[in-house]
Amino acid sequence: MxxxxxxxxxxxxxxxxxxxxxxxxxxxxxxxxxxxxxxxxxxxxxxxxxxxxxxxxxxxxxxxxxxxxxxxxxxxxxxxxxxxxxxxxxxxxxxxxxxxxxxxxxxxxxxxxxNPILPRSIKGTDLPHVFTVRNVSDIVRLKDYALGHEGEIAVVGGGFIGVETAENLSLAGKKVTLIEAAEQIMMPFDYDMVQILHKEAVDHGIHLILGDGVSRIEPDRVVLSSGTEVQAGTVVMAIGVxxxxxxxxxxxxxxxxxxxxxxxxxxxxxxxxxxxxxxxxxxxxxxxxxxxxxxxxxxxxxxxxxxxxxxYGELHNNCGVIGSCALKLFDMNAAATGLNEKTAKAAGIPYDFVYVQQSDKVSIMPDSAPLHLKLLFETPTGRILGAQAIGKGSADKRIDVIAAMITMGGTLEDLKELELCYSPVFGTAKDAVNQAALAGLNILYGKIRQIPVYDVRPLVEAGAYFIDVREVDEYAKGHVTGAVNIPLSEFRERIGEIPTDRPVYLYCRTSHRSYQACLALMQSGHPQVYNVSGSFQGLCLYEYYNDMVTGRQRIVTDYIF
Ligand SMILES: Cc1cc2nc3c(=O)[nH]c(=O)nc-3n(C[C@H](O)[C@H](O)[C@H](O)COP(=O)(O)OP(=O)(O)OC[C@H]3O[C@@H](n4cnc5c(N)ncnc54)[C@H](O)[C@@H]3O)c2cc1C
The missing domain is CATH 3.50.50.60 (FAD/NAD(P)-binding domain)
Structure with a gap:
């Protein structure tokens, strides 16, 4: 043969x-x-x-x-x-x-x-300072040119190749603008989660332009659809393949x-x-x-x-794909698998989701850091549909676990019971993925109602009643504008202060304490109690980038990350 x-x-x-x-x-x-x-x-x-x-x-x-x-x-x-x-x-x-x-x-x-996509509608893609990244010769040419020439670099396209290229050129000491026509980079992530990556990019000096495509490239600049001009002596086209x-x-x-x-x-x-x-x-x-x-x-x-x-006649079970991917952006590790909100909606699959914010290791370990996890599940079955994780620690490990669950057709009940290895240097006894399953089951079984961080702003602007259940010193450092502070440690004694004729929205730092407060309030007979899923930490991360770039009125008195 x-x-x-x-x-x-x-x-x-x-x-x-x-x-x-x-x-x-x-x-x-x-x-x-x-x-x-x-x-x-x-x-x-x-x-x-x-x-x-x-x-x-x-x-x-x-x-x-x-x-x-x-x-x-x-x-x-x-x-x-x-x-x-x-x-x-x-x-x-x-x-x-x-x-x-x-x-x-x-x-x-x-x-x-x-092949890298180079639309004819964008003039100037054939100029000698315009590069694509596909093979070794491409990357050698790009490095020689970019590091051998003065001037700023424009990377066009916020997918994996664009983001990794922008990060590495920035680490090489170049001033980089990353331009993306959509309102977000990294499409496998939902808009809420990707705000963490937007923040990470700008915190590390990348000039990020979203919602504006490139219309033409000139020898020393890139001209965007809005008319904005970006100085660039080197241009990398990475708008897709x-x-x-x-x-x-x-x-x-x-x-x-x-x-x-x-x-x-x-x-x-x-x-x-x-x-x-x-x-x-x-x-x-x-x-x-x-x-x-x-x-x-x-x-x-x-x-x-x-x-x-x-x-050679060997049979193979083709089980299709779910789409699992990972990315490092400066100090953040990000990974995603399965469906996100956009793709679940497009497929017409009924879903709900939870955020979990928790330490990736036992918090007294020197390099422990918050891990932000979003888990999507089908309703009413609880079948796991997808997840996204971002943090300084092992985001990929959490997503790999969930990818395995999805591949095996697992549900929230399966994930809740999944026995994972544990030592404080690697994780927590109740890992973020188990915790996400527990939080998801509370929603699936109707034990509690929640709102995601992206619903908070319109509610704050409409004067909704928010309760911050963190301690007084935490509240003083930063809180949702107009939120009332009733710490969990005083909650039961002060429950009578809470109005019962309107919805109330509870948050803490990571939703753990607000969950407990929600249960206490619901059991006291309050009819309209909502936990803010993602809580204050998630809200700060969600709001920060758009606050910075638009200068809009903040809905938090200060950010806590
Ligand atoms: C910069 C970059 C970063 C990436 N990062 C990741 C990552 O982190 N994780 C991940 O999972 N994937 C990543 N990918 C994607 C991954 O590399 C591809 O999915 C994978 O290589 C696809 O394999 P392939 O064999 O289909 O194509 P390729 O590996 O691209 O190989 C195709 C080859 O075919 C050759 N060819 C085409 N036509 C002809 C022809 N007519 N005659 C002869 N030869 C021909 C091409 O020259 C090319 O070398 C990345 C890709 C790039 C470019």
Whole structure:
């Protein structure tokens, strides 16, 4: 059997290695149009700051090693121009010599990835100071140029690649403006949670512009749709990627409704001798039960393994994707899995959610820090739909736990009972994920009513009755404007002061004390009690960035983070 593979990085290299493990006798030829194969795309931005000290370190394997270790023939600088399905060959251009030739295959794997989007409507993307980040050559060119030239840098696009590039250029000492056309960066996070990342970016000197797209690029500036001009001697375009379907379209392979290459359960395209994997394909989202696209390395590797296995009759249970991702932004670690509010709404799935703010380790441990977690669940089933976590500690660990739960079809009851490892240096005896399940069950079973932090501002502006149940000294440092202070330690004695003819909204620092106060108040017969989920800490983080950039009237007397 002769396997030909198009694309020599994540999906392509994984498929090649798996085919070799399954069949010692297979002839395997891998074509890569770039200079390098098997490099760490995901580590590219870290070369800009020097965290990855040399570009050689980004390259995990070279053609020589592929041959010596696996007898896989790798041809770099070799672009596949066409798939000739009738003859079962591919036409390949040697980019060094210009020679074009045909190579035969029995099975073909397409893993061409995705291309950075450069809309024609934005003028100037072809100027020499405009860069994209996809491979090792790109990042070397960008670093040489950006660090070799005076002047500020504009990074256009607030997704993973844009944010990581902005962070690493800033760590390299450059002044960076990050421009995003939407009202938020990092779409896997909801608007409420992402305010923590907005704050982190501006606190570390990134000039963040939201809700304004780029209309044209000039040699020394970027002009935005609003007319705002941003000085920039280097521009990085990172507004997204589009599946590279050129070869597939030309070969008449079926394209899916999300514009990725259509594949079946076994990653076969509409031609059973041609498989496709990675960023170029359309995948199945097991939560929305809809086709979707997901440009992430883990799924690409799993798909490549499954495709190779199928060639040799090994069956594979394709359970679709849920979308789990992680990001570091300066001192914050952020991770998300499954659905968020936007995607649950778009899919028409009924949901509710809770925030949990708690210490990621026992609080007397020297490096303990708050962890902010948002957990979404389906109503009325309690099935876990998604989560987002941000903090200085192990956000990824919490999200991985929840990703496992989602994959197993777990509910809040399952998560509540999940037995996790514990030592004060790693976590708390009741981990944030268990705590989130308990908080979620209280909502699901109707034990308590809550409002999220994003509903607080309109209520404050309408003069609603807020009760701060923290102690007097905590209240003095900062509180919701107009809130009445009835500390939990005095709550039962002073319960008669609380009006019963109107809704009351209780908060503390993290919702733990206000939850207790809510229960006491409800049991005294008060009919309209609401806990502010996220509480004062969550509210300060939610309000801060927009207060800073808009200069609007604050709804807290001072922030406490
Ligand atoms: C800067 C950056 C950071 C990232 N960070 C993360 C992260 O933290 N976590 C994560 O999960 N994912 C991350 N990703 C995404 C991840 O790298 C991709 O999802 C993954 O590499 C997709 O694998 P693939 O094989 O489909 O495509 P790729 O790995 O991109 O490989 C495709 C290869 O095919 C080659 N090719 C295309 N057409 C042809 C042709 N006609 N002939 C020959 N060769 C061709 C291309 O040159 C390319 O090298 C990041 C990506 C980038 C660029």
């Amino acid at each position: 002769k396997a030909v593979i198009i694309g020599g990085v994540t999906g392509g290299a994984s498929a090649a290695a798996r085919i070799r493990r399954l069949n010692e006798k297979a002839e395997i030829v891998m074509f890569e149009k770039g200079q390098h194969v098997s490099f760490s795309n995901c580590s590219l931005p870290y070369y800009l700051s020097g965290e990855v000290p040399s570009s050689d370190k980004l390259i995990l394997m070279d053609p020589e090693k592929f041959w010596k270790r696996n007898h896989i023939e790798v041809r770099v600088n070799s672009e596949v121009l066409e798939i000739n399905r009738g003859r079962k060959t591919v036409s390949v251009k040697n980019l060094e010599t210009g020679e074009v030739y045909e190579e035969a295959y029995d099975k073909l794997v397409l893993s061409p990835g995705a 589009a599946p590279d379907t050129g070869l597939a379209v030309k070969a008449g392979l079926k394209i899916g409704e999300t514009r990725g290459i259509w594949v079946n359960h076994n990653y076969q395209t509409s031609d059973p001798d041609i498989y496709a994997v990675g960023d170029a394909i359309e995948v199945y989202n097991r939560l929305t039960c809809r086709p979707s696209r997901l440009a992430l390395a883990g799924p690409a590797q799993r798909q490549a393994r499954a495709a190779a296995s199928h060639m």
